[in-house]
Amino acid sequence: xxxATLIFLFTIFSINSYSQQxxxxxxxxxxxxxxxxIISHKSQWRFIIKNTPFITIADSTHNRMRIMSPIIESxxxxxxxxxxxxxxxxxxxxxxxYAISDNVLWSVYIHPLKxxxxxxxxxxxxxxxxxxxxxxxxxxxxSLVFPGKKPKKKEEKPNKSKQLIDKM
Numbered sequence: 001x002x003x004a005t006l007i008f009l010f011t012i013f014s015i016n017s018y019s020q021q022x023x024x025x026x027x028x029x030x031x032x033x034x035x036x037x038i039i040s041h042k043s044q045w046r047f048i049i050k051n052t053p054f055i056t057i058a059d060s061t062h063n064r065m066r067i068m069s070p071i072i073e074s075x076x077x078x079x080x081x082x083x084x085x086x087x088x089x090x091x092x093x094x095x096x097x098y099a100i101s102d103n104v105l106w107s108v109y110i111h112p113l114k115x116x117x118x119x120x121x122x123x124x125x126x127x128x129x130x131x132x133x134x135x136x137x138x139x140x141x142x143s144l145v146f147p148g149k150k151p152k153k154k155e156e157k158p159n160k161s162k163q164l165i166d167k168m
Contacts, residue, residue, distance in 0.1 A: 021114045022116040028043075032045075032047075035049055043057065044057050052129055055067075055068050064111075066108055068109070068128060070104050071106060085098035087139075092139050093107075093139065094141050098131065098139075109128050126141075130142065
């Protein structure tokens with residue numbers, strides 16, 4: 001009896017796990033449904049939401065994906081903004097990070113592809129968006145902030161982004 005119960009639970013868990021696996025096709029369909037415009041090429045998508053450009057890349061072979069949005073050329077960053085970005089990675093950027101690649105500062109979300117849920121995709125796009133628009137002010141990707149020292153700023157600008165992306 002115990003063995004039959006274990007086999008049943010394992011089967012149910014396996015079916016549930018398999019049905020929730022994210023694929024590049026499913027990811028692309030989700031991005032298409034939330035974007036204002038989108039261009040796709042294999043497992044890469046360039047899309048716009050609220051005049052904000054995004055790039056998403058999925059690699060099913062290595063089970064990785066990333067959603068990112070460019071912010072500013074890295075050579076235009078002051079040392080204070082670089083330091084504030086690193087502090088934000090610890091306190092306010094949460095699941096997204098500020099990162100420099102190819103002379104560009106990005107807001108980026110990186111995650112295993114198969115384990116990604118639909119809710120996580122929507123949340124990731126939202127966090128990438130808000131980390132980008134809040135760069136230089138609150139540096140936040142959500143309203144949640146982990147406590148810690150805040151970087152000193154010369155001029156505090158009001159946070160213009162308090163709601164989730166309307167499209168989602």
